[in-house]
Structures are given as C-alpha cells and as structure tokens.
Amino acid sequence: KICDRLNSSTIVLLPGLIDVHVHMREPGQTHKEDWYSGSAAALAGGITCVLAMPNTHPEIIDGDTLALALELAEQKAVCDFGHYLGASKSNAATLPSAAGNACGLKMYLNETFTTLMIANDVETWHEHFEHWPHDKPIVVHAECQSLAAILLLAHLYDRHVHVAHVARKAEIITIVKAKKRGINVTCEAAPHHLFMTQEDADRLGGRGQVRPCLVRAEDREALWANIEYIDCIATDHAPHTVSEKDSDRAPPGFPGLETSLALMLTMVKQGRLSLQDVVDKMCHNPRRIFNIPEQPDTHIEVDLDAEWEIPASPRHSKAQWSPFTGTKVSGLVRKVRLRGQVVYSDGQVLAEPGYGTNLFGQRAPRTSVVDSPSLPRQHHHAVSAG
Amino acid sequence: KICDRLNSSTIVLLPGLIDVHVHMREPGQTHKEDWYSGSAAALAGGITCVLAMPNTHPEIIDGDTLALALELAEQKAVCDFGHYLGASKSNAATLPSAAGNACGLKMYLNETFTTLMIANDVETWHEHFEHWPHDKPIVVHAECQSLAAILLLAHLYDRHVHVAHVARKAEIITIVKAKKRGINVTCEAAPHHLFMTQEDADRLGGRGQVRPCLVRAEDREALWANIEYIDCIATDHAPHTVSEKDSDRAPPGFPGLETSLALMLTMVKQGRLSLQDVVDKMCHNPRRIFNIPEQPDTHIEVDLDAEWEIPASPRHSKAQWSPFTGTKVSGLVRKVRLRGQVVYSDGQVLAEPGYGTNLFGQRAPRTSVVDSPSLPRQHHHAVSAG
Ligand SMILES: [Zn+2]
Ligand SMILES: [Zn+2]
Ligand SMILES: [Zn+2]
Ligand SMILES: [Zn+2]
Ligand SMILES: [Zn+2]
Ligand SMILES: [Zn+2]
Ligand SMILES: [Zn+2]
Numbered sequence: 196k197i198c199d200r201l202n203s204s205t206i207v208l209l210p211g212l213i214d215v216h217v218h219m220r221e222p223g224q225t226h227k228e229d230w231y232s233g234s235a236a237a238l239a240g241g242i243t244c245v246l247a248m249p250n251t252h253p254e255i256i257d258g259d260t261l262a263l264a265l266e267l268a269e270q271k272a273v274c275d276f277g278h279y280l281g282a283s284k285s286n287a288a289t290l291p292s293a294a295g296n297a298c299g300l301k302m303y304l305n306e307t308f309t310t311l312m313i314a315n316d317v318e319t320w321h322e323h324f325e326h327w328p329h330d331k332p333i334v335v336h337a338e339c340q341s342l343a344a345i346l347l348l349a350h351l352y353d354r355h356v357h358v359a360h361v362a363r364k365a366e367i368i369t370i371v372k373a374k375k376r377g378i379n380v381t382c383e384a385a386p387h388h389l390f391m392t393q394e395d396a397d398r399l400g401g402r403g404q405v406r407p408c409l410v411r412a413e414d415r416e417a418l419w420a421n422i423e424y425i426d427c428i429a430t431d432h433a434p435h436t437v438s439e440k441d442s443d444r445a446p447p448g449f450p451g452l453e454t455s456l457a458l459m460l461t462m463v464k465q466g467r468l469s470l471q472d473v474v475d476k477m478c479h480n481p482r483r484i485f486n487i488p489e490q491p492d493t494h495i496e497v498d499l500d501a502e503w504e505i506p507a508s509p510r511h512s513k514a515q516w517s518p519f520t521g522t523k524v525s526g527l528v529r530k531v532r533l534r535g536q537v538v539y540s541d542g543q544v545l546a547e548p549g550y551g552t553n554l555f556g557q558r559a560p561r562t563s564v565v566d567s568p569s570l571p572r573q574h575h576h577a578v579s580a581g
Numbered sequence: 582k583i584c585d586r587l588n589s590s591t592i593v594l595l596p597g598l599i600d601v602h603v604h605m606r607e608p609g610q611t612h613k614e615d616w617y618s619g620s621a622a623a624l625a626g627g628i629t630c631v632l633a634m635p636n637t638h639p640e641i642i643d644g645d646t647l648a649l650a651l652e653l654a655e656q657k658a659v660c661d662f663g664h665y666l667g668a669s670k671s672n673a674a675t676l677p678s679a680a681g682n683a684c685g686l687k688m689y690l691n692e693t694f695t696t697l698m699i700a701n702d703v704e705t706w707h708e709h710f711e712h713w714p715h716d717k718p719i720v721v722h723a724e725c726q727s728l729a730a731i732l733l734l735a736h737l738y739d740r741h742v743h744v745a746h747v748a749r750k751a752e753i754i755t756i757v758k759a760k761k762r763g764i765n766v767t768c769e770a771a772p773h774h775l776f777m778t779q780e781d782a783d784r785l786g787g788r789g790q791v792r793p794c795l796v797r798a799e800d801r802e803a804l805w806a807n808i809e810y811i812d813c814i815a816t817d818h819a820p821h822t823v824s825e826k827d828s829d830r831a832p833p834g835f836p837g838l839e840t841s842l843a844l845m846l847t848m849v850k851q852g853r854l855s856l857q858d859v860v861d862k863m864c865h866n867p868r869r870i871f872n873i874p875e876q877p878d879t880h881i882e883v884d885l886d887a888e889w890e891i892p893a894s895p896r897h898s899k900a901q902w903s904p905f906t907g908t909k910v911s912g913l914v915r916k917v918r919l920r921g922q923v924v925y926s927d928g929q930v931l932a933e934p935g936y937g938t939n940l941f942g943q944r945a946p947r948t949s950v951v952d953s954p955s956l957p958r959q960h961h962h963a964v965s966a967g
C-alpha cells in the first residue's frame with residue numbers, strides 16, 4: 196500500500212512524539228484495542244508517549260483501578276505512557292492520594308462514550324478544583340457552554356486547565372480570548388476536526404460518529420485561523436471495531452494514532468504549517484504542559500517525501516479502519532528509537548511488550564543508554580536531516 | 582382577610598421599592614396580566630419601579646417592539662418602570678441602537694417560558710457581549726453551568742452581568758467566588774427560592790412549576806448562608822391564570838409582587854435580616870446596579886406589626902392565586918407616594934393609569950413636587966418611624 200518515491204527522499208530526525216489523548220480500551224474492551232496493539236499503532240505514527248484516558252471498564256477512578264491499568268500497560272506497552280484518573284461525582288476528596296501515579300485528571304462535561312459524566316454538575320466541579328493537586332493538569336471534555344463554564348473555574352481557582360479536542364469556532368474564540376485575558380488554559384485539536392466536516396460525517400455514516408461531532412466548515416476554518424493558539428495536536432484515538440462502527444448503534448470515536456503525523460506533515464508540505472509547528476504541537480508543548488520527563492535518546496526518522504494513501508485498514512490498531520481512508524498524505528515514519536533502543540522499523544515493532552514505561556510513576560524509566568556527559572548526544576529539539 | 586393588630590402598630594417610612602424582574606405579559610397575553618393590573622400589584626407590594634422582561638408577544642427585540650411595549654406601559658402603568666430588550670440569535674448588532682430607551686439586555690440561557698432562547702449558543706453570546714453598550718446591564722437567566730459560562734464572558738469582556746433568580750447552591754457559590762475574584766457580577770434571589778423547596782413544588786402540583794425549579798433545602802440554605810452576597814430581592818413576578826396553572830400543561834411562573842415585601846419583613850421580625858438589608862436589597866442596590874434615576878418624594882408607609890395571612894387570591898394581579906397562600910406574614914403596605922402623589926392607600930390604587938413613567942426614556946419623568954432646595958425633604962435613605 197505504501198508507494199514511496201525513492202528518487203527524492205528527505206529523511207529528518209524528529210523527537211519522539213507525544214499524544215496526550217488516547218483510549219487504549221484496556222482493561223475491559225480488548226477486542227477494540229489493548230495496550231500492545233494501541234502502543235504499536237502509536238510507534239507506527241511516530242509517537243513514543245501516550246497519555247491514556249480513564250473511561251475503560253472498570254473506569255480508572257481511584258488508586259486500585261489506576262494500579263490495575265498501569266500493571267496492564269507495564270506488561271504490554273511498547274511505547275511510554277501516562278494514565279489519567281477520571282473525575283466522578285463522588286471521588287473528588289479521595290483522588291489526590293492516587294494522583295502521584297497519574298498524568299492528570301480527566302473531567303467529562305458532555306455526553307460521550309463513557310459513564311464518567313459530570314455534565315452541568317457545577318457543585319462537583321468545584322469539589323474537584325478544590326481537591327486535585329495544583330501541579331497536575333485537569334483535562335476537560337467540554338464543548339460549547341461547558342467549556343466557557345469550566346474556564347471560569349480555571350480562573351476562580353487560578354489553575355491550569357487543558358481543553359481536549361477543540362472543535363468549534365465558539366470554542367476556539369473563547370479559548371483565544373481566555374488566553375489573552377491571562378487565564379491558564381491550553382488546548383489540543385484532533386486531526387479529524389482540522390480536516391473534516393459534517394459532510395464527511397454524512398458520507399461516512401456510522402463510521403462518521405465522533406464526539407465532539409464533525410461540524411461546519413466554518414468551525415474547521417476557525418481552528419486553522421487560530422492554529423497558533425492550539426498548543427497540541429492529539430489524536431483522541433478512540434478505536435471501535437469495523438462491525439461496531441457499521442452497526443445500527445455505532446459508538447462515537449475514530450482511530451488516529453497511525454495517521455496523525457502524516458496528516459500534519461502534509462500540511463507542512465502544503466505550507467500551512469512549518470515543521471517546527473508540528474514538532475512543537477506534537478512534542479514540545481505536550482511535554483511542557485503535562486510536565487512529562489524527557490525520554491533520553493528518543494527519536495523518530497521520518498521520510499518527508501514518502502507519499503502514500505491512507506489504507507482501508509491501518510496495520511496495528513485493532514480498529515482496522517480509518518476515517519481518512521483514501522486520503523493522500525506525505526511523510527512516513529521509518530524508524531523509532533525509544534530510550535536508546537530501536538523499537539520500530541519500517542512497519543515492524545521491534546520492542547518487547549512491556550518495554551514501555553509509566554513516565555509518571557514512582558519507578559524510574561529503564562534506559563539502555565548510559566547518560567554520559569562526554570558522549571555527544573543528539574538533542575531532540577534539533578530538526579536535522581539524517 | 583387582613584387582620585391587623587391595631588394595638589401595636591409600628592409605621593415606618595421606606596423608600597419606594599424597585600423590582601428588577603417582572604413579567605407584565607403585555608403586549609400579547611393580557612388575560613394573564615396587563616400594565617395596569619401588574620403595576621397596581623406592584624404598588625400593593627410597596628414597589629414603585631418595575632423592570633419588565635421582554636418575553637411578551639411579540640417579543641421585545643428591537644426598537645419597534647420596545648416602542649410598542651413602552652407605549653402600552655405609558656398609557657396604563659400606575660408605577661414607574663423600565664423595560665428590557667431581549668437577546669436573540671440575530672439581533673446583537675442592531676440592538677444597541679434601541680438601548681437608550683431600555684434598562685438592560687436580557688439573555689435567556691436555559692429553557693423557560695419564552696422562545697427567546699440562546700442556550701449553549703456561545704458564538705451568539707460573544708456577539709452580544711461585543712455589541713451591547715458597556716454602561717447598560719446584561720441580565721441573564723443562567724442556571725448551573727450556563728451561569729458559570731456567562732460569568733466567564735463577563736470576565737473576558739470586563740463587563741457587568743446581573744444574574745437573575747439565583748436558586749442553587751452551585752450557583753451562589755460560583756457567584757461568591759466570582760465576586761471575590763473581582764468579576765463584575767451582581768445577582769438577585771426571588772422570595773420563592775428563599776422560602777420554598779421541591780417539597781412545596783410537589784405539594785402545589787402544576788402551581789408549583791417555576792423556572793428555575795424549586796430545589797433542595799440545601800440549596801435554599803446556601804442562599805441564606807450567602808445572603809450578604811445577594812444584591813437584590815426580585816420577584817420574577819410571572820403571572821399565569823389559575824386555570825392555566827391547574828391545567829395538564831401548567832406553564833412555569835409564580836406571581837409575587839403583592840407578597841415579596843411582607844415575606845422579607847417577616848424575616849426581619851424573625852431576626853434573619855435587618856430592615857436596612859431589606860431596603861438595600863429591594864431599593865438601594867437595584868437603583869445603583871441598574872442606574873435607575875432617583876424618584877423624588879417617593880416613599881411607602883409600612884406597618885411592620887400588621888400580621889396577615891397570604892390569601893388564596895391577592896387583590897390586584899390577574900394571576901388570582903399565590904404559591905404562598907396560607908403563609909402568615911408581618912408587614913403591610915399602607916400608603917405609597919410616588920413623585921409627590923399618593924398613588925396607593927389601604928388597598929386602593931389612587932393613581933390614574935399612565936401616571937407611571939419610563940425611567941430610562943428620553944422624556945423626563947413628570948413630578949408633582951417642585952424640587953426646591955429650601956423645602957426640607959425626607960430623603961429616601963432614612964428609615965424612620967412615622
Ligand atoms: Zn471536598
Ligand atoms: Zn472527549
Ligand atoms: Zn477521548
Ligand atoms: Zn523538547
Ligand atoms: Zn457582530
Ligand atoms: Zn428566568
Ligand atoms: Zn423571569
């Protein structure tokens with residue numbers, strides 16, 4: 196399926212990417228995805244660290260369920276990771292004791308693929324803002340007025356909030372105004388909201404179901420017009436199987452790990468973004484915002500000139516479909532090095548399950564490189580031809 | 582129905598009260614109320630200025646409809662008044678040209694007895710905050726998350742918002758925190774939310790329908806615990822007829838003009854409020870917040886010791902029922918003087934229809950007192966025994 200133009204390949208070395216918004220579906224729904232398949236899909240997309248959402252079965256809402264999820268990840272993951280805790284109606288006071296092993300708190304303020312919903316429950320919101328440690332991010336699924344509402348709480352409690360998957364004009368203009376007014380807010384956009392509209396949703400039928408919905412061209416254009424204020428590109432990788440998506444009750448969610456970098460690099464090719472923008476939004480900003488420890492000697496080799504068409508079924512995710520099937524893109528991940536080890540090369544995962552590590556845990560990450568100051572090392576900030 | 586204890590009457594002179602939230606139902610639904618019956622009910626409750634909401638038929642959403650409403654009011658009102666303009670999806674840019682004759686902008690952000698709803702439409706909210714004159718209040722029907730959301734806009738645009746009928750704990754704690762953080766927000770509570778809960782709603786059946794709903798005792802207690810942060814007591818007088826309220830599809834809304842002062846004075850009797858609190862929340866704060874011109878020589882005579890039971894059918898409103906029927910209260914309006922003329926005395930309206938005047942209009946209010954500096958005049962701030 197991959198048709199390189201070998202006569203003009205430009206290999207660049209980029210830092211390993213960070214995706215702050217993925218759904219690994221394990222525990223509980225491993226027919227959709229598991230920590231091995233999901234983290235393999237991440238590597239194929241050039242992503243060496245994923246932050247996993249808590250709407251699994253069971254939900255990750257306390258120390259015990261977090262320990263369960265982290266144990267599964269530590270056994271199976273081939274990329275590094277962090278894990279969110281989920282805010283429920285009743286866990287605000289007890290969550291902080293488990294926060295040390297988590298990358299952040301996730302609050303679901305609108306209906307989506309979860310039962311972890313605290314929509315319109317402003318009393319509970321206040322509780323979480325009071326109790327959750329000040330130095331750990333709060334990430335919100337907050338659309339339209341829910342977004343404005345939770346940004347008020349960010350201001351009232353003088354703390355940081357990160358907004359997941361900005362999709363609408365009203366949302367991005369509210370965020371831009373909030374940033375300009377000094378509110379401590381960051382945000383991410385998903386490639387599907389940057390590239391698709393409700394017309395695509397109509398064309399895709401059940402497969403087009405996603406939350407936030409695909410919306411108007413005007414909304415998509417507002418995201419691009421304010422792209423400088425969008426701190427992160429995150430996939431919201433939310434895999435469901437083809438038969439689930441093609442059923443009468445298609446659950447919302449798109450897979451995205453294997454296609455996000457190529458989609459963004461295609462925008463570089465078209466001049467809408469610089470390569471530095473992509474590295475900032477897919478690595479530097481996520482690392483800074485989520486205070487993710489550096490992963491030493493971690494790089495990806497990308498062929499910027501490789502042109503390919505997104506296939507019917509990307510290789511690694513159990514989702515086995517893509518909303519972008521048929522889209523022509525430029526830029527292919529050749530090799531991934533994670534903490535000194537080549538973990539992915541030309542479509543093959545080379546790392547053993549469990550090589551990935553929790554970057555927010557008590558245990559120090561394993562590394563196969565001796566961190567010697569006398570050894571000249573490529574710093575990941577550099578974008579250099581290989 | 583009124584059983585005075587004549588042996589112990591304490592007559593006080595208070596300033597004429599201001600109710601910043603009433604529904605006069607005219608134009609369009611004069612079987613529920615009209616400007617004469619509604620303003621007569623106001624005088625009976627000691628209220629000499631009402632601010633009327635725009636959800637009439639037609640809705641008051643531009644200069645022409647505002648002129649229509651003001652003309653009706655000027656013909657029939659026996660108390661002074663102001664009128665709101667209503668925010669719609671499409672009138673943000675054109676409203677300011679009519680703002681000079683209005684007391685403020687009303688935004689309906691939740692479902693209630695109106696079609697003027699812009700719930701969750703954050704793009705439209707931004708438009709109104711951009712266009713509406715900075716020196717005129719924006720009043721919001723905003724419950725729960727809508728309230729938090731619109732307070733963010735107050736902060737982003739650095740402008741004043743007045744919150745109608747605060748009803749829930751989450752709402753008052755959000756407002757208190759916003760005030761402490763320096764956001765320019767004021768608020769009102771309605772007597773029914775200060776005195777009743779969902780148990781009363783259950784008891785009252787269709788008559789118990791109101792928006793915001795009657796809620797938990799915990800919500801009511803949170804209002805009292807934060808009573809110092811509640812700037813105004815406003816009735817949200819929203820009359821419907823008995824047969825409408827007793828029908829299968831009871832519309833939401835309570836009458837309140839004839840009972841609010843007595844309910845509040847009963848709290849003074851019980852020591853929960855001072856008389857000064859009542860005057861502040863029912864006159865001084867509304868006047869300051871809405872920049873209402875002074876009404877010279879305007880006073881009410883109240884017998885603080887008169888005890889009475891709220892009747893099945895208060896006298897003046899066409900609603901002809903009350904959610905407070907049977908409640909024993911202390912404090913009765915004996916006489917109302919409006920701009921030098923006795924307009925109400927012991928149950929009788931003495932003013933001619935049309936004596937009331939628009940306090941926000943271009944025309945100066947008529948007054949029958951010569952405003953001479955040599956004449957010693959009672960200033961309305963004084964609370965004195967008569
Ligand atoms: Zn608590
Ligand atoms: Zn989400
Ligand atoms: Zn998600
Ligand atoms: Zn970096
Ligand atoms: Zn405009
Ligand atoms: Zn209302
Ligand atoms: Zn109202």
Ligand SMILES: [Zn+2]
Nearest residue numbers: 865868961962
């Ligand atoms: Zn005064």
